[in-house]
Amino acid sequence: MFEFNVTATFPAAPLLTVILALVGMEAIMSEFFNDTQTAFYIILIVWTADQYDAICSHTMITKRHWLR
Secondary structure (H helix, E strand, C coil): CCCCCCCCCCCHHHHHHHHHHHHHHHHHHHHHHCCHHHHHHHHHHHHHHHHHHHHHCCCHHHHHHCCC
C-alpha cells in the first residue's frame, strides 16, 4: 500500500452538468420520437461517434473522410 500526502479532487460540477444535459436531451428526444428507447440509442450512437473522433481521428485521411 502506498501513502501519499496529496488530496484527490473530483470534478463534481462538470460531471453533474453533463448528466443533467444528457437527461434533458433524452427527455426532449423522447418527445420527438415518442419512444425513450430510440432516443437513448441515438444518444448512445452519437456519443460513440464522438469518442471515436476524439480518440482515433488523428491522421489527415481520417480527418478528411470522417464527419465534422
